[in-house]
Amino acid sequence: MEAIPIYRPWLGQEELEALSRPLQSGWLTQGPEVAAFEQEFAEYVGAERAVAVSSGTAALHLGLLACGVGPGDEVITVSHSFVATVNAVVQTGATPVLVDVEADTFNMDVDLVEQAITERTRALLVVHQLGMPCDLGRLCRLAREKGLLLIEDAACAVGSEIKWDGRWERIGKPHGELACFSFHPRKLLTAAEGGMVVSHSADRLARVERLRNHGRDPEDSRRVLEPGFNYRMSDLHAAVGRVQLGRLSELLVRRRCQVERYRDLLESIPGLEFQKQAAWARSNWQTLALRLSPGADPSVVRSRLQEAGVCVQKGVACSHRQPVREAPWRQAGSLEVGERAEDRSLVIPLFHDMSEADQRRVALALAEALND
Numbered sequence: 001m002e003a004i005p006i007y008r009p010w011l012g013q014e015e016l017e018a019l020s021r022p023l024q025s026g027w028l029t030q031g032p033e034v035a036a037f038e039q040e041f042a043e044y045v046g047a048e049r050a051v052a053v054s055s056g057t058a059a060l061h062l063g064l065l066a067c068g069v070g071p072g073d074e075v076i077t078v079s080h081s082f083v084a085t086v087n088a089v090v091q092t093g094a095t096p097v098l099v100d101v102e103a104d105t106f107n108m109d110v111d112l113v114e115q116a117i118t119e120r121t122r123a124l125l126v127v128h129q130l131g132m133p134c135d136l137g138r139l140c141r142l143a144r145e146k147g148l149l150l151i152e153d154a155a156c157a158v159g160s161e162i163k164w165d166g167r168w169e170r171i172g173k174p175h176g177e178l179a180c181f182s183f184h185p186r187k188l189l190t191a192a193e194g195g196m197v198v199s200h201s202a203d204r205l206a207r208v209e210r211l212r213n214h215g216r217d218p219e220d221s222r223r224v225l226e227p228g229f230n231y232r233m234s235d236l237h238a239a240v241g242r243v244q245l246g247r248l249s250e251l252l253v254r255r256r257c258q259v260e261r262y263r264d265l266l267e268s269i270p271g272l273e274f275q276k277q278a279a280w281a282r283s284n285w286q287t288l289a290l291r292l293s294p295g296a297d298p299s300v301v302r303s304r305l306q307e308a309g310v311c312v313q314k315g316v317a318c319s320h321r322q323p324v325r326e327a328p329w330r331q332a333g334s335l336e337v338g339e340r341a342e343d344r345s346l347v348i349p350l351f352h353d354m355s356e357a358d359q360r361r362v363a364l365a366l367a368e369a370l371n372d
């Protein structure tokens, strides 16, 4: 029997046709497809404007720079995230200050943020981990009270929603100063590679626009206004991204049904917990990570699932555990909840055309793997 993969992106004939537009016109680098993608993406998330870049990491790097983050500053963030979160801060010359996450949501523990603030703190870089919205209401309030900027690492959160003043709003409106998305193939909307920055601030977006293109003046590309990068998105990537954006609503409906089915199928298996979704949050369920109860040995469970033809992965890796020689971050207290989340969670298969039969196979394999 064929193994069930963890994930595969939803790609089809429409992407092939979209790719032929820039290929036939000969306009390959940033051009009309990028401009259209930016506009359509901004409309989707409810932002005034969006600026496309070459990756989610580039979005974070430029977003932080556009917020004025630089050497001597501290940025409070989480270790329990893809390493790009911390790397982007390091690349600005600032110091990431790492706080722990909550055991049930895998998101920043808001109670720990206040004590991590120093006179050097400039921003909070909060992550919507695996697509689950973090507590933006409390975090934005805290940032405002302390005079800090709040930047969202929304790499995983396209299509996720949060209840804001009694209404559901999409992540990326944005609710803080600026939000950054990724279009890596593991995300619900992929452009192969790519990222997007959204902000209410026209000045910050203008800086992102300048920095993504060598610091050149967008009105006169022969004038360089400051040293920048080549973080442009190509029209080939944007053409694919536009098709994917059009498919996102249907993908989200399917995804939420599949998660409900998993809840039913896994309900009777003791020792498995879903990532907690608060009443004010709606995840896009980009990645389904289950927490194992203390009784189960995660490596045994993983190998039994692999033997049964079910691909699985460990949870999100903590950045502070990476073998970096001179750690460029500061730990604000214990990070053991994140470590436990890394060690004791299990990412299981979930993708757009995963059948009910495959979900049943995964559930059965899990029941057997956990049965001693």
Ligand SMILES: Cc1ncc(COP(=O)(O)O)c(C=O)c1O
Pocket: 055, 056, 057, 058, 081, 082, 084, 085, 127, 153, 155, 156, 182, 183, 184, 193, 194, 195
């Ligand atoms: C939380 C988080 N932040 C940042 C990134 C970086 O995005 P990219 O791979 O597009 O650079 C990713 C994913 O890959 C991510 O999961």
